[in-house]
Amino acid sequence: MNYDIFNGDADGIISLLQLRLAYPQQSELITGVKRNIDLLNQMCDVINAHDEVTVLDISMQKNQQGLHTVLNKGAKVFYADHHQSGHIPRHTHLAAHIDLDANICTGLIIDKLLAGRYHTWAIAAAYGDNLITVADGLASVAGLSHEQTQQLKDLGTLINYNGYGACVEDLHFHPKALFEQLLHFPDPFLLFDDKASLYYQLKVAFDADFDKALALKPEYVSESVALYRLPAQAWASRISGVFGNHLANSAPDKAHLVLTEQSVDDVMVSLRAPLNNKQGAVAVCSQFATGGGREAAAGINVLPVDAIEALINVTEKYYFS
Known part of the structure; x- marks a missing residue:
C-alpha cells in the first residue's frame, strides 16, 4: 500500500503534485487543513510493514512518534520538509530530505x-509560501x-488560501480534491486558459474574503x-494566512501577529517574522503550548485570550531593536 501524506497548503500540495507528475x-x-500537521501520527496505526509512505511539508519534530512507529514496522518512508525536524533518525528505510533554511520550501x-x-x-x-523574493528570482x-510571473504568484497564493480553515468544511476545496484536480495540469499555465477552472473559482472567493480583512485595523501596533x-x-x-503574508510584505521591518478567534476563551495565532529579519518566529511561538513552525513563519494552535499580552511581550522582546 502507498500513502501520500501532505500538508493541505500550496507547498504541500504542489510538492506532491511534482512528485506524482514525475x-x-x-x-x-x-x-x-493547513494546521493539521500531525498527519503521520494519525496514520501510524494503519500503516504496515512493506507499505511505502511519502510525507511532505509537515514537521518531522511534530511527527516523531508516528515516524518511529512506521519505521519499526518495516515501512519505507520518503520525507521532505522545511519545518522543525527534531532528531532525524538514521534508518535504512528512511530517505529524509530536510532543509531548514528560511528561504526554502518543500516544493523547492x-x-x-x-x-x-x-x-x-x-x-x-x-x-x-510567501518566498516572494526567491520566487521572483x-x-x-x-x-x-x-504576466506569467504574476500568474504563478496569484496561483500559489490562491492554493495557499484554500488550505486555511478551522476545519475542512471551511475550505472551498478539500485539499485532496484540489490536488486531484491539479494533477490534470502538468503545466500550471493551462489553468489560466480554462475560465471555468478552479483558479477562477478561488479568485472570486479570495477577493471577497480579502476585502473583509483589509477593512480591519490593528488591535496593537x-x-x-x-x-x-x-x-x-x-x-x-x-x-488568515494570506492576510499575514500581505501584512509582512507591506511592512517588512515589523513582526506581524494575526489572531483568529476560536471561542470566547482562546485564539489561534499566526506569526510572520519581519521579512528583513526572517528568523525567530518558531522561537517565539514554541514558548507557548501548541506552538511551532519555522524561522520565518510559525503559529500557536490554541492560545488562551488571557495569554495574548504575554505573547505580545515575548514578540516585542525578541524583535525590538
Missing part, C-alpha cells in the same frame, strides 16, 4: 530532487514574462510588532 502511482491521500526541495522537471509549479509553491532566471484579530468566522479562518 512518478505516477496509486496512493491513499492523507491531508487536511522536490524541485531540486527532480532537477527542475516541473519548475514552474515549484515557483508557484514558493510564491504560495527563479521566475527571472527561467525567463518568464511579467508598535515600531516592531503589529497585531490583528480576526473574528470566529469561516472567511476569517480562510484568509
Whole structure:
C-alpha cells in the first residue's frame, strides 16, 4: 500500500503534485487543513510493514512518534520538509530530505530532487509560501514574462488560501480534491486558459474574503510588532494566512501577529517574522503550548485570550531593536 501524506497548503500540495507528475502511482491521500500537521501520527496505526509512505511539508519534530512507529514496522518512508525536524533518525528505510533554511520550501526541495522537471509549479509553491523574493528570482532566471510571473504568484497564493480553515468544511476545496484536480495540469499555465477552472473559482472567493480583512485595523501596533484579530468566522479562518503574508510584505521591518478567534476563551495565532529579519518566529511561538513552525513563519494552535499580552511581550522582546 502507498500513502501520500501532505500538508493541505500550496507547498504541500504542489510538492506532491511534482512528485506524482514525475512518478505516477496509486496512493491513499492523507491531508487536511493547513494546521493539521500531525498527519503521520494519525496514520501510524494503519500503516504496515512493506507499505511505502511519502510525507511532505509537515514537521518531522511534530511527527516523531508516528515516524518511529512506521519505521519499526518495516515501512519505507520518503520525507521532505522545511519545518522543525527534531532528531532525524538514521534508518535504512528512511530517505529524509530536510532543509531548514528560511528561504526554502518543500516544493523547492522536490524541485531540486527532480532537477527542475516541473519548475514552474515549484515557483508557484514558493510564491504560495510567501518566498516572494526567491520566487521572483527563479521566475527571472527561467525567463518568464511579467504576466506569467504574476500568474504563478496569484496561483500559489490562491492554493495557499484554500488550505486555511478551522476545519475542512471551511475550505472551498478539500485539499485532496484540489490536488486531484491539479494533477490534470502538468503545466500550471493551462489553468489560466480554462475560465471555468478552479483558479477562477478561488479568485472570486479570495477577493471577497480579502476585502473583509483589509477593512480591519490593528488591535496593537508598535515600531516592531503589529497585531490583528480576526473574528470566529469561516472567511476569517480562510484568509488568515494570506492576510499575514500581505501584512509582512507591506511592512517588512515589523513582526506581524494575526489572531483568529476560536471561542470566547482562546485564539489561534499566526506569526510572520519581519521579512528583513526572517528568523525567530518558531522561537517565539514554541514558548507557548501548541506552538511551532519555522524561522520565518510559525503559529500557536490554541492560545488562551488571557495569554495574548504575554505573547505580545515575548514578540516585542525578541524583535525590538
